[in-house]
Amino acid sequence: MIADKTYSSRGFRGYLRRRGITHMIPEKSDQQRHRHRHGSRPPRFDRQTYRRRNTVERCFN
Incomplete structure (x- = not known):
């Protein structure tokens, strides 16, 4: 699943992980700051894959 920062x-x-769904969702800046303070790992994110989301979205519009 590729989604924007809203999701x-x-x-x-966590819901997606429990269901076994791989996802590509960028982090919001406040979530990044919180993660850095608590020392947790960043979620996997591939910028090239995320950019392809725009092409698919434009096809629906």
């Missing part, structure tokens, strides 16, 4: 909540990411 970036920790709960939503």
Whole structure:
């Protein structure tokens, strides 16, 4: 699943992981700061894959 920052909540990411769904969702800046303070790992994110989302989205519009 490739989604925008709107779907970036920790709960939503956890839901996708529990269901075995791989995802590509960028982190919001406040989530990055929180993660850095608590020393947790960043979620996997591939910028090239995320950019392809725009092409698919434009096909629907």
